[in-house]
Amino acid sequence: MLKPDKHSGNQYRIFSENELWRLQTILSLREVGLSLHEIKQALAHIEEGNEGELRHYLELQRNAMFTGWLELKQLIETTDRMIELLDEQKTLAPEDVFPLAESSKRLREIRSRKESAWNFDQQASSYDDRVRNGEMASGARVRYDQLLDHIARQLAPKAGERGLDIGTGTGNLAGKLLAPGVRMSAIDSSREMLKQCRIKFPSLETRLGNFLAIPYLDAHFDFAATSFAFHYLSPEQRPVAVSEMLRVLKPGGRLCISDFMFVDETQKRQFLTDRHQYDEFSRVPLSEIEDYAMLASLREELEAAGCDVSCEAYSSLLHIVYARKP
Numbered sequence: 001m002l003k004p005d006k007h008s009g010n011q012y013r014i015f016s017e018n019e020l021w022r023l024q025t026i027l028s029l030r031e032v033g034l035s036l037h038e039i040k041q042a043l044a045h046i047e048e049g050n051e052g053e054l055r056h057y058l059e060l061q062r063n064a065m066f067t068g069w070l071e072l073k074q075l076i077e078t079t080d081r082m083i084e085l086l087d088e089q090k091t092l093a094p095e096d097v098f099p100l101a102e103s104s105k106r107l108r109e110i111r112s113r114k115e116s117a118w119n120f121d122q123q124a125s126s127y128d129d130r131v132r133n134g135e136m137a138s139g140a141r142v143r144y145d146q147l148l149d150h151i152a153r154q155l156a157p158k159a160g161e162r163g164l165d166i167g168t169g170t171g172n173l174a175g176k177l178l179a180p181g182v183r184m185s186a187i188d189s190s191r192e193m194l195k196q197c198r199i200k201f202p203s204l205e206t207r208l209g210n211f212l213a214i215p216y217l218d219a220h221f222d223f224a225a226t227s228f229a230f231h232y233l234s235p236e237q238r239p240v241a242v243s244e245m246l247r248v249l250k251p252g253g254r255l256c257i258s259d260f261m262f263v264d265e266t267q268k269r270q271f272l273t274d275r276h277q278y279d280e281f282s283r284v285p286l287s288e289i290e291d292y293a294m295l296a297s298l299r300e301e302l303e304a305a306g307c308d309v310s311c312e313a314y315s316s317l318l319h320i321v322y323a324r325k326p
Contacts, residue, residue, distance in 0.1 A: 022043065219248070227259065
Protein backbone atom coordinates (compact mmCIF):
# COMPACT_ATOMS: atom_id res chain seq x y z
CA MET A 1 0.00 0.00 0.00
CA LEU A 2 3.03 2.28 0.38
CA LYS A 3 5.10 2.77 -2.78
CA PRO A 4 7.56 5.62 -2.15
CA ASP A 5 9.98 6.85 -4.79
CA LYS A 6 13.68 6.02 -4.46
CA HIS A 7 16.66 8.38 -4.60
CA SER A 8 18.50 7.79 -7.87
CA GLY A 9 21.88 7.82 -6.16
CA ASN A 10 21.64 5.94 -2.86
CA GLN A 11 18.23 4.23 -3.42
CA TYR A 12 16.88 5.63 -0.14
CA ARG A 13 13.11 5.75 -0.04
CA ILE A 14 11.60 9.19 -0.42
CA PHE A 15 8.25 9.60 1.36
CA SER A 16 6.15 12.38 -0.12
CA GLU A 17 3.31 14.17 1.68
CA ASN A 18 0.90 11.83 -0.12
CA GLU A 19 2.72 8.75 1.21
CA LEU A 20 2.70 10.24 4.70
CA TRP A 21 -1.07 10.80 4.37
CA ARG A 22 -1.51 7.19 3.24
CA LEU A 23 0.52 5.90 6.20
CA GLN A 24 -1.47 7.99 8.68
CA THR A 25 -4.72 6.79 7.11
CA ILE A 26 -3.61 3.13 7.24
CA LEU A 27 -2.64 3.42 10.91
CA SER A 28 -5.90 5.17 11.78
CA LEU A 29 -8.06 2.58 10.02
CA ARG A 30 -6.09 -0.27 11.60
CA GLU A 31 -6.73 1.32 15.00
CA VAL A 32 -10.52 0.94 14.53
CA GLY A 33 -10.10 -2.69 13.45
CA LEU A 34 -10.26 -2.68 9.65
CA SER A 35 -8.25 -5.42 7.95
CA LEU A 36 -5.41 -4.58 5.57
CA HIS A 37 -7.51 -5.90 2.68
CA GLU A 38 -10.38 -3.56 3.61
CA ILE A 39 -7.97 -0.63 4.02
CA LYS A 40 -6.44 -1.28 0.61
CA GLN A 41 -9.89 -1.23 -0.99
CA ALA A 42 -10.85 1.92 0.94
CA LEU A 43 -7.69 3.76 -0.18
CA ALA A 44 -8.38 2.85 -3.80
CA HIS A 45 -11.89 4.28 -3.56
CA ILE A 46 -10.62 7.46 -1.90
CA GLU A 47 -8.08 8.03 -4.69
CA GLU A 48 -10.87 7.57 -7.21
CA GLY A 49 -12.83 10.30 -5.43
CA ASN A 50 -15.42 7.86 -4.01
CA GLU A 51 -15.18 8.69 -0.31
CA GLY A 52 -18.61 7.14 0.26
CA GLU A 53 -16.92 3.75 0.24
CA LEU A 54 -14.68 4.74 3.15
CA ARG A 55 -17.76 5.86 5.06
CA HIS A 56 -19.33 2.45 4.39
CA TYR A 57 -16.26 0.60 5.72
CA LEU A 58 -16.25 2.77 8.83
CA GLU A 59 -20.00 2.25 9.30
CA LEU A 60 -19.57 -1.53 9.06
CA GLN A 61 -16.76 -1.45 11.58
CA ARG A 62 -18.69 0.80 13.96
CA ASN A 63 -21.67 -1.52 13.77
CA ALA A 64 -19.47 -4.55 14.48
CA MET A 65 -17.88 -2.79 17.47
CA PHE A 66 -21.28 -1.92 18.94
CA THR A 67 -22.45 -5.51 18.54
CA GLY A 68 -19.28 -6.67 20.28
CA TRP A 69 -19.82 -4.12 23.05
CA LEU A 70 -23.37 -5.34 23.63
CA GLU A 71 -22.18 -8.96 23.76
CA LEU A 72 -19.45 -8.03 26.24
CA LYS A 73 -22.01 -6.09 28.30
CA GLN A 74 -24.20 -9.19 28.39
CA LEU A 75 -21.27 -11.36 29.49
CA ILE A 76 -20.43 -8.91 32.29
CA GLU A 77 -24.05 -8.93 33.49
CA THR A 78 -24.07 -12.75 33.43
CA THR A 79 -20.80 -12.87 35.37
CA ASP A 80 -22.14 -10.39 37.93
CA ARG A 81 -25.21 -12.56 38.46
CA MET A 82 -22.98 -15.62 39.00
CA ILE A 83 -20.98 -13.67 41.60
CA GLU A 84 -24.23 -12.71 43.36
CA LEU A 85 -25.34 -16.36 43.44
CA LEU A 86 -21.96 -17.43 44.79
CA ASP A 87 -22.12 -14.82 47.55
CA GLU A 88 -25.70 -15.82 48.44
CA GLN A 89 -25.36 -19.60 48.27
CA LYS A 90 -21.60 -20.08 48.84
CA THR A 91 -21.61 -22.35 45.79
CA LEU A 92 -22.54 -22.36 42.11
CA ALA A 93 -25.12 -25.06 41.49
CA PRO A 94 -25.34 -26.23 37.84
CA GLU A 95 -29.13 -25.73 37.82
CA ASP A 96 -28.56 -22.03 38.62
CA VAL A 97 -25.53 -21.33 36.43
CA PHE A 98 -26.41 -23.27 33.30
CA PRO A 99 -29.58 -21.26 32.46
CA LEU A 100 -27.61 -18.02 32.81
CA ALA A 101 -24.92 -19.25 30.43
CA GLU A 102 -27.48 -20.61 27.97
CA SER A 103 -29.40 -17.33 28.00
CA SER A 104 -26.23 -15.37 27.24
CA LYS A 105 -25.31 -17.77 24.42
CA ARG A 106 -28.80 -17.65 22.92
CA LEU A 107 -28.82 -13.86 22.89
CA ARG A 108 -25.48 -13.84 21.09
CA GLU A 109 -26.80 -16.27 18.48
CA ILE A 110 -29.95 -14.22 17.89
CA ARG A 111 -27.91 -11.08 17.29
CA SER A 112 -25.65 -12.91 14.84
CA ARG A 113 -28.58 -13.78 12.54
CA LYS A 114 -29.63 -11.42 9.80
CA GLU A 115 -32.50 -9.09 10.54
CA SER A 116 -34.45 -10.25 7.49
CA ALA A 117 -34.04 -11.98 4.16
CA TRP A 118 -35.25 -8.92 2.22
CA ASN A 119 -32.78 -7.18 -0.08
CA PHE A 120 -33.70 -3.55 0.51
CA ASP A 121 -30.61 -2.27 -1.31
CA GLN A 122 -32.27 -3.19 -4.61
CA GLN A 123 -35.55 -1.55 -3.58
CA ALA A 124 -34.06 1.77 -2.42
CA SER A 125 -34.35 3.70 -5.71
CA SER A 126 -38.04 2.87 -6.20
CA TYR A 127 -39.16 2.74 -2.56
CA ASP A 128 -40.56 6.26 -2.29
CA ASP A 129 -42.58 5.92 -5.49
CA ARG A 130 -44.26 2.78 -4.15
CA VAL A 131 -45.09 4.10 -0.70
CA ARG A 132 -46.35 7.34 -2.22
CA ASN A 133 -48.99 5.18 -3.87
CA GLY A 134 -49.68 3.43 -0.57
CA GLU A 135 -47.91 0.16 -1.38
CA MET A 136 -45.46 -1.26 1.15
CA ALA A 137 -42.48 -3.46 0.29
CA SER A 138 -44.46 -6.50 1.43
CA GLY A 139 -47.31 -5.70 -0.97
CA ALA A 140 -49.72 -4.45 1.69
CA ARG A 141 -51.55 -1.20 0.99
CA VAL A 142 -51.87 1.55 3.62
CA ARG A 143 -52.51 5.28 3.95
CA TYR A 144 -48.80 5.76 4.41
CA ASP A 145 -48.25 9.51 4.51
CA GLN A 146 -51.27 10.16 6.70
CA LEU A 147 -50.05 7.55 9.19
CA LEU A 148 -46.60 9.16 9.45
CA ASP A 149 -48.18 12.58 10.00
CA HIS A 150 -50.32 11.08 12.75
CA ILE A 151 -47.29 9.49 14.49
CA ALA A 152 -45.35 12.76 14.33
CA ARG A 153 -48.24 14.64 15.94
CA GLN A 154 -48.54 12.05 18.70
CA LEU A 155 -44.81 11.99 19.50
CA ALA A 156 -44.69 15.82 19.34
CA PRO A 157 -40.89 16.34 19.33
CA LYS A 158 -39.74 19.35 21.34
CA ALA A 159 -36.75 21.64 20.90
CA GLY A 160 -33.68 20.24 22.66
CA GLU A 161 -34.79 16.60 22.31
CA ARG A 162 -32.97 13.79 20.55
CA GLY A 163 -34.96 11.28 18.51
CA LEU A 164 -34.26 8.01 16.71
CA ASP A 165 -35.99 6.34 13.76
CA ILE A 166 -35.23 2.60 13.61
CA GLY A 167 -35.42 0.86 10.22
CA THR A 168 -35.72 4.29 8.65
CA GLY A 169 -35.58 3.21 5.01
CA THR A 170 -35.35 6.43 3.00
CA GLY A 171 -36.10 8.50 6.10
CA ASN A 172 -39.78 9.28 5.60
CA LEU A 173 -40.77 9.05 9.27
CA ALA A 174 -37.53 10.66 10.44
CA GLY A 175 -38.21 13.56 8.09
CA LYS A 176 -41.64 14.07 9.66
CA LEU A 177 -40.02 14.18 13.11
CA LEU A 178 -37.43 16.79 12.15
CA ALA A 179 -38.42 19.97 13.93
CA PRO A 180 -36.63 23.19 15.00
CA GLY A 181 -34.17 22.35 17.75
CA VAL A 182 -34.74 18.58 17.51
CA ARG A 183 -31.73 16.36 16.73
CA MET A 184 -32.88 13.34 14.74
CA SER A 185 -30.89 10.18 14.08
CA ALA A 186 -31.86 7.25 11.86
CA ILE A 187 -30.57 3.71 11.45
CA ASP A 188 -31.11 1.05 8.81
CA SER A 189 -29.44 -2.18 7.74
CA SER A 190 -29.54 -1.14 4.06
CA ARG A 191 -26.68 0.93 2.74
CA GLU A 192 -28.61 2.10 -0.32
CA MET A 193 -31.65 3.13 1.72
CA LEU A 194 -29.41 5.29 3.90
CA LYS A 195 -27.89 6.90 0.81
CA GLN A 196 -31.36 7.97 -0.33
CA CYS A 197 -32.12 9.14 3.20
CA ARG A 198 -29.06 11.42 3.33
CA ILE A 199 -29.91 12.93 -0.06
CA LYS A 200 -33.42 13.81 1.12
CA PHE A 201 -32.48 14.94 4.63
CA PRO A 202 -28.85 16.18 4.81
CA SER A 203 -29.27 17.32 8.43
CA LEU A 204 -30.28 13.85 9.58
CA GLU A 205 -27.62 11.76 11.34
CA THR A 206 -27.59 8.27 9.83
CA ARG A 207 -25.96 5.07 11.03
CA LEU A 208 -25.78 1.55 9.68
CA GLY A 209 -27.50 -0.69 12.22
CA ASN A 210 -30.56 -2.70 13.14
CA PHE A 211 -33.02 -3.50 15.93
CA LEU A 212 -30.80 -6.19 17.46
CA ALA A 213 -27.77 -3.97 18.11
CA ILE A 214 -28.74 -0.30 18.00
CA PRO A 215 -25.44 1.56 17.51
CA TYR A 216 -25.88 4.10 20.30
CA LEU A 217 -25.04 4.15 24.01
CA ASP A 218 -27.58 3.63 26.77
CA ALA A 219 -30.14 6.37 27.58
CA HIS A 220 -29.23 8.44 24.52
CA PHE A 221 -32.65 9.47 23.15
CA ASP A 222 -35.77 11.26 24.39
CA PHE A 223 -37.95 9.36 21.92
CA ALA A 224 -37.67 6.54 19.39
CA ALA A 225 -39.98 5.37 16.63
CA THR A 226 -40.21 2.66 14.01
CA SER A 227 -42.71 2.15 11.21
CA PHE A 228 -43.28 -0.93 9.04
CA ALA A 229 -40.01 -2.56 10.10
CA PHE A 230 -40.83 -4.52 13.26
CA HIS A 231 -42.73 -7.23 11.35
CA TYR A 232 -39.58 -8.26 9.49
CA LEU A 233 -38.11 -9.57 12.75
CA SER A 234 -38.56 -13.21 13.70
CA PRO A 235 -40.54 -14.05 16.86
CA GLU A 236 -37.33 -14.76 18.80
CA GLN A 237 -35.76 -11.48 17.67
CA ARG A 238 -38.65 -9.24 18.77
CA PRO A 239 -38.01 -9.36 22.54
CA VAL A 240 -34.36 -8.47 21.86
CA ALA A 241 -35.50 -5.55 19.70
CA VAL A 242 -37.85 -4.28 22.42
CA SER A 243 -35.04 -4.49 24.97
CA GLU A 244 -32.69 -2.60 22.64
CA MET A 245 -35.19 0.19 21.95
CA LEU A 246 -35.77 0.70 25.66
CA ARG A 247 -32.03 0.56 26.35
CA VAL A 248 -31.27 3.62 24.20
CA LEU A 249 -34.17 5.65 25.65
CA LYS A 250 -33.68 8.01 28.57
CA PRO A 251 -35.83 7.53 31.70
CA GLY A 252 -39.27 8.81 30.74
CA GLY A 253 -38.44 8.40 27.04
CA ARG A 254 -41.22 7.83 24.51
CA LEU A 255 -41.43 4.87 22.13
CA CYS A 256 -43.73 4.39 19.14
CA ILE A 257 -44.01 1.13 17.17
CA SER A 258 -46.36 1.19 14.17
CA ASP A 259 -46.74 -1.96 12.13
CA PHE A 260 -48.91 -4.87 11.04
CA MET A 261 -49.90 -7.03 14.03
CA PHE A 262 -52.63 -9.37 15.11
CA VAL A 263 -54.41 -8.38 18.29
CA ASP A 264 -54.22 -11.98 19.52
CA GLU A 265 -54.43 -15.59 18.35
CA THR A 266 -58.20 -15.34 17.92
CA GLN A 267 -57.89 -12.51 15.38
CA LYS A 268 -55.10 -14.38 13.60
CA ARG A 269 -57.26 -17.48 13.15
CA GLN A 270 -60.15 -15.35 11.92
CA PHE A 271 -57.93 -13.51 9.46
CA LEU A 272 -56.40 -16.69 8.03
CA THR A 273 -59.88 -18.20 7.66
CA ASP A 274 -61.46 -15.14 5.97
CA ARG A 275 -58.43 -13.59 4.32
CA HIS A 276 -60.39 -12.68 1.18
CA GLN A 277 -62.15 -9.96 3.19
CA TYR A 278 -58.88 -8.04 3.65
CA ASP A 279 -58.14 -6.59 0.20
CA GLU A 280 -55.18 -4.53 1.43
CA PHE A 281 -53.27 -7.78 2.14
CA SER A 282 -54.20 -9.70 -1.02
CA ARG A 283 -50.66 -9.44 -2.45
CA VAL A 284 -48.81 -10.24 0.77
CA PRO A 285 -47.32 -13.77 0.95
CA LEU A 286 -49.17 -15.87 3.50
CA SER A 287 -45.87 -17.00 5.04
CA GLU A 288 -45.10 -13.38 5.98
CA ILE A 289 -48.56 -12.70 7.42
CA GLU A 290 -48.37 -15.78 9.62
CA ASP A 291 -45.27 -14.31 11.28
CA TYR A 292 -46.83 -10.97 12.23
CA ALA A 293 -46.35 -10.07 15.89
CA MET A 294 -49.10 -10.31 18.49
CA LEU A 295 -50.17 -6.95 19.90
CA ALA A 296 -51.05 -8.57 23.23
CA SER A 297 -47.55 -10.07 23.57
CA LEU A 298 -45.83 -6.81 22.65
CA ARG A 299 -47.89 -4.91 25.17
CA GLU A 300 -47.11 -7.51 27.84
CA GLU A 301 -43.34 -7.23 27.17
CA LEU A 302 -43.41 -3.44 27.44
CA GLU A 303 -45.50 -3.47 30.60
CA ALA A 304 -43.21 -6.10 32.13
CA ALA A 305 -40.37 -3.58 31.58
CA GLY A 306 -42.35 -1.03 33.61
CA CYS A 307 -43.64 1.04 30.69
CA ASP A 308 -46.95 2.85 30.49
CA VAL A 309 -48.51 1.50 27.27
CA SER A 310 -51.39 2.53 25.04
CA CYS A 311 -52.45 1.08 21.70
CA GLU A 312 -54.32 2.48 18.72
CA ALA A 313 -55.88 0.48 15.85
CA TYR A 314 -55.24 2.39 12.62
CA SER A 315 -56.81 -0.28 10.36
CA SER A 316 -57.65 -3.99 10.48
CA LEU A 317 -54.10 -5.19 11.21
CA LEU A 318 -52.22 -1.91 11.45
CA HIS A 319 -51.62 -0.87 15.06
CA ILE A 320 -49.69 1.92 16.75
CA VAL A 321 -48.17 1.13 20.12
CA TYR A 322 -47.07 3.99 22.39
CA ALA A 323 -44.94 3.38 25.47
CA ARG A 324 -43.21 5.55 28.04
CA LYS A 325 -40.13 4.17 29.73
CA PRO A 326 -40.15 4.34 33.55
